[in-house]
Amino acid sequence: MDGSQPIGQGRSDRHPGDTYGDILERDSRPVPGHLREGRLPEIGTEPVLASRYTSRAFFDKELRHLWPRVWQFACRVEDIPDVGDTLIYENVGKSLLVVRTAPDAIRAFYNTCLHRGRKLATHDGCKNELRCPYHGIAWNIDGSFKDNPIGWDFPQWEGGDMSLPQARVDTWGGFVFVNFDPAAPPLASLIKPLADDFARYDWENRYRAMWIQKKVRCNWKAMTEAFMESHHSLTTHPQILPALGDANSQYDLPNDYVSRHFSAQGVPSPFLSGVTEQDVVDYMTGMGGGRRTRPFAGAGETHKVPEGTTARVYMAEIGRQGLTQETGYDYSHASDAEMLDALLYNIFPNMSVWAGHAPKLTYRWRPNGLDVDTGLMDIMIFAPCPKEGPRPAGAPVIELGFDEPVSSIPGLGGLAAVFDQDFGNLPYVQEGLHATGNGQVHFARYSEMRIRHLHQMIDRYIAVGEASSNASGCLRDARIR
Secondary structure, eight states: OOOOOOOGGTTTOOSSSSHHHHHHHTOOOOGGGSSSOOOOOOOOOOOOEEEHHHHHHHHHHHHHGGGGSOEEEEEEGSSSSSSTTEEEEEEEEEEEEEEETTEEEEEEESSSOOTOOOOSSOOOEEOOOOEETTTTEEEESSSOEEOTTTTOOOGGGTTTTTOOEEEEEEEEEEEEEEESSSSSSSSSSSSSHHHGGGGGGGGGEEEEEEEEEEEESOHHHHHTTTTTSSTTTTHHOOGGGGGEEEEEEEEEEEEETEEEEEESSSOOOOOOOOOOHHHHHHTTTTTOOOOSOOOTTTTTSSSOOOOOOHHHHHHHHHHHHHHHHHHSSOOTOOHHHHHHOEEEEEEEETTEEEEESSSSSEEEEETTEEEEEEEEEEEEEEOOSSSSSSOOOOOOOEEETHHHHHHSTTTTTTHHHHHHHHHHHHHHHHHHHHHHHOOOOOOOSSSHHHHHHHHHHHHHHHHHHHHHHHHHHHHHHHHOO
């Protein structure tokens, strides 16, 4: 796709109020250039088929041609700090053992015994070998073959390489990624726009302060899409509108593998009128009858907006002071946007990382096993590590079933209600997609371009995979003849 920008001309597809760029112009600090609107290729307005979310045949195409070829976030580097530490990553029926094989090396082995196929491990932990519980055949933690209790009866293994097959591994920002495709492009080449923009935020020096994994009754794509635009807040999350610029959010596509979505906080929704600067601060500090979407320094206290300033500028400064007190680092350089805003970057196909200096969210979406109609969402909060003292331990996962609300977990404040509202919508989205009368789904031209682009990228992977399969099939048929 080229770098042309026809969408924004004349702003005919934007809310008539302030743009996100207009809001940035009023901030109290210089704003980094990467927060300005970027690449906006023309990607069309045609509908997509509802069957993409409900069809077993389409789901199977994703299983064959998408998931085996994309980089997937498996864990954090700090989840496996010591040699021998092993973490199991599973998606769409595939299982990998992500192992720290040396102080500076991480590998991912297929979690399958080469004898009769049993999983080598069913639990995470620190291991000095990978021994199959079925017949006791073992491999070293570097994947090399170790021993076979009945090796005398396996002459076919003698002299051969019986090492465990591996998937590819790469890291960025403290995240460990895996890819089943040995020919896939390097991770760094695909996520370069994100990596460049995040150079200010030191994601290696963050720890996982919370981790929730939620089962949801909807296709993984429908769940992903619920977190790729903000204008649903008007009806789904009306309680957050006093401090969220929803309909005037900014969207762009830095490259084909990274998409972005920026929503201003500390300003009211353009759908609201009569909201004062004090109203915004009262809401954000929990003093105006609202529920904060995330904790702020000074929350629960009465704050008076100083004359001549704005709620956004005031709350950003409170955030800087609070984060400095919490971590020991100086954030005086941080722009208001980097302290307050929802700055969502998505890595194709199923991960979102929020930019900025304060504690930030990361999402991961996957199918729930091999079920087309249900999915899993991981919600993680990553906070900066304190300047002094030991690195805090990463929070363990809290697993929530289909009917367990996020609000059952303490410590999330109003953010829990926001997630529960989204998860309340999604089963009915899936039911509606099954019940559709015209078989189509339509996306907004600008504010849902990221969603349309997700589908176009999935189609690209399926097309390449099918072409390769057809070519291999023709070659095989020719050999048979």
